[in-house]
Amino acid sequence: MTETAGPDKVATADQIGLSAREAAARPPDTAPPRDAASWARKVDRLEVDHRSGVRGTNVAGRRLTGPVQGFGKMWQKTYRMDAGPQITPEQAIATWREHFPEFWPKGNRFAGALTGINPGDVALLDLAIGGGVKLSTGVFVLYADAESFTLMTPQGHMFAGWITFSAERADDTTMVQAQVLMRANDPLYEIAMTLGGHRKEDKFWAATLTALGHRLGLPDPKVEARSTCVDSKRQWRHSRNIWHNSMVRSVLQTISAPLVGLSRLARGMNSRTNG
Amino acid sequence: MNAPTLTMDVRRFGETTAVVDIRGEVTAACEPVLMSAYEAAGGTATSRLVLNFGGLEYMNSGGIGMLVTLLVRANRQRQQLAAYGLSEHYREIFELTRLDEAITIYDSEESALHGVVR
Numbered sequence: 001m002t003e004t005a006g007p008d009k010v011a012t013a014d015q016i017g018l019s020a021r022e023a024a025a026r027p028p029d030t031a032p033p034r035d036a037a038s039w040a041r042k043v044d045r046l047e048v049d050h051r052s053g054v055r056g057t058n059v060a061g062r063r064l065t066g067p068v069q070g071f072g073k074m075w076q077k078t079y080r081m082d083a084g085p086q087i088t089p090e091q092a093i094a095t096w097r098e099h100f101p102e103f104w105p106k107g108n109r110f111a112g113a114l115t116g117i118n119p120g121d122v123a124l125l126d127l128a129i130g131g132g133v134k135l136s137t138g139v140f141v142l143y144a145d146a147e148s149f150t151l152m153t154p155q156g157h158m159f160a161g162w163i164t165f166s167a168e169r170a171d172d173t174t175m176v177q178a179q180v181l182m183r184a185n186d187p188l189y190e191i192a193m194t195l196g197g198h199r200k201e202d203k204f205w206a207a208t209l210t211a212l213g214h215r216l217g218l219p220d221p222k223v224e225a226r227s228t229c230v231d232s233k234r235q236w237r238h239s240r241n242i243w244h245n246s247m248v249r250s251v252l253q254t255i256s257a258p259l260v261g262l263s264r265l266a267r268g269m270n271s272r273t274n275g
Numbered sequence: 276m277n278a279p280t281l282t283m284d285v286r287r288f289g290e291t292t293a294v295v296d297i298r299g300e301v302t303a304a305c306e307p308v309l310m311s312a313y314e315a316a317g318g319t320a321t322s323r324l325v326l327n328f329g330g331l332e333y334m335n336s337g338g339i340g341m342l343v344t345l346l347v348r349a350n351r352q353r354q355q356l357a358a359y360g361l362s363e364h365y366r367e368i369f370e371l372t373r374l375d376e377a378i379t380i381y382d383s384e385e386s387a388l389h390g391v392v393r
Contacts, residue, residue, distance in 0.1 A: 033364055035333050042367045067343050068377045074347060142372070143336035150336035152372070162372075164303075164336050181340050231347045 038145040040120035046140060046154055047122070051111035054124045057253055058246040059138035062154035070160030070183025071238045072190035074231035075198075077180040079205045080224045087174050087216050089167035090146045096165055096176075096212055097149055103211040105204055109134075112141075119144050123151075129247060133254050137246040139163075153185075156246035158197070160185045160238075176212065178205050183235070186242035190234065198227070281305040283312035288388060292323040298330030303337030309345060322354055325387045326378070329360030339372050346377055355379075359387040 048060045067074055083092050096103070097117040101110040112123035121141040126134040137157045143150040148166035153159060161182030167174055180201070184190035189197070206223040213221025242248075281299035288294065293316035301309075316324055349356050359381040361369065369375040381387035 033333060033362070035335060036364055038335065039364075039368055040371065042371045064371070064373065066373045068346070068373055076344075145335065148335060148337065162336065162340070164340065166337070179340075181343060230344055231351070 035145070038119060038143055040140065040142055043120075043140075046138065048124060048138065051124050054109050054111040054126045055134065055136040055250075055253070056111075056124045057136045058156045058244075058249050059122065059124060059136075059154055062138075062156060062244065064140055064142075064152050065155055065157070065160035065185060065241075066152065067161045067181055067183050069238060069241070071186050071235055071241055072159075072184030072193065073229055073234060074161075074183045075180070075227055076230050077182075077198075077202070077205075077225070077227045079178045079202075079209055080226075081176045081209045081213055081218075081221055083167065083174040083176045083213065083216055084218060085173050089169060089174050092167040092174055092176050092212075092216060093147055093149065093165070095215060096167075097144065099215065103208045103215070105207040105211075108204075117141050117144055117149050129250075133251055135247050135250045136253070137250075153182075155185070155241065156244035156249065157185060158189050158193070158247070159183060160241070176209065178209060180205070181230075183231075185238075186245055187239050188242055188245055188248070192247070202227075281308050283308055285312055285316045287316075290320045292325065292388065293317070293321050294325045294327055294384065294388075296327045296330060298332075300333040301331060301338035301341065302333075302335050303341055305338070306341050306344075309341055310348075313345060313348065317349070317352060317354060319352070321352075323388075324349055324354050324356050325384070326356065326358045327360045327384065328358055328362075328365060331361070331365060334365065334368070339368065339374065342374060342378070346374075357381060357387045357390065359384055 043064070045061050045063055046059055048056060050056060100117055101112060104110050107128035109126040110123055111125070113121045119141055122138055123141070124136070124138045126136055129135045135158075138154055139151040139157075140154065141149065142152040142162060147168065148164055150162050150164045152162045159182035161180065163178060163180045165178050167176045184193045202225050206225060209223045210221045281297070281301060283298070284296045286294045286296070295312050295316050346356055356378045357380075358369070358378050361380060366380060369378070369380060379390065381390050
């Protein structure tokens with residue numbers, strides 16, 4: 001039953017005594033709540049394993065960042081697709097979780113766990129940003145159940161926030177949705193997002209949903225996009241997030257890669273000569 | 276869409292403080308209920324809003340997202356948000372999502388009211 005709070009639900013402090021108030025703060029149950037298995041365990045800093053096919057930098061040791069920790073304006077972006085009446089929400093999400101990397105647009109790599117998307121997993125990403133440079137970053141699987149899953153970003157990612165992928169029955173059809181709640185992580189990203197980054201992201205998720213739609217057997221998937229600025233204020237106290245900027249670091253890593261390779265080669269030759 | 280199973284009751288403590296008792300399941304589908312409770316609790320004179328999660332039975336990531344939008348609205352009105360009644364499980368989720376850096380968590384209603392007032 002839905003119950004909407006309103007003026008008739010408001011009680012004064014005098015009407016409710018201390019004992020009732022304390023009773024309202026029910027002591028924690030010993031049995032785990034039914035969402036317990038869906039949430040990742042708490043982590044302070046990310047740990048990563050080597051994954052082939054991606055550079056895998058800018059993730060290990062980073063903290064997670066939610067919208068509270070970001071710098072730029074807060075946006076809620078929603079991408080929705082009608083998956084048709086034949087597909088159940090559970091089927092849509094199971095397919096999405098199992099084949100998530102396959103739906104990404106060409107030129108971008110998502111290296112997750114072999115078992116699919118599961119709470120607590122860390123996936124490494126190489127994202128095409130133009131000029132032959134790949135932005136290396138990652139995502140953390142914050143939450144996953146049969147009808148939704150959520151990825152959260154680490155320090156240095158383009159945005160601080162999370163992306164929730166979900167499916168639900170609406171009327172006689174199943175609606176599939178990707179929803180981003182984010183702030184650009186630092187001033188540089190905020191500029192980049194304003195100068196085409198938001199448009200690029202819109203295309204990215206529309207392409208991802210379209211690829212999912214084809215996998216689900218839709219002949220002509222249609223994706224609706226809606227963006228809402230939830231908070232137009234920038235959080236200047238977080239401008240120092242720029243220190244972790246993975247785009248800057250990825251460019252530097254790309255430029256320095258030949259030198260690092262030569263240095264390793266020289267060290268190897270020296271050790272063989274001396275050995 | 277399933278009907279949200281959430282109730283929120285608002286109690287006022289003087290002109291400036293309100294407590295919202297949350298019972299049931301917090302998901303994105305419950306946004307109208309939460310925002311309605313916020314409207315009831317968050318008059319212009321309210322500067323302190325305390326969320327009582329003692330009756331929380333279930334929360335998914337959509338629910339956490341909804342709390343972030345509530346936080347934005349409260350910040351816009353220069354209102355402080357505090358929480359109490361969180362089980363260890365939900366307290367860890369607040370810490371994992373780093374929501375605890377913006378919504379101060381207390382162990383009891385008394386300490387939440389006192390802590391916010393202080």
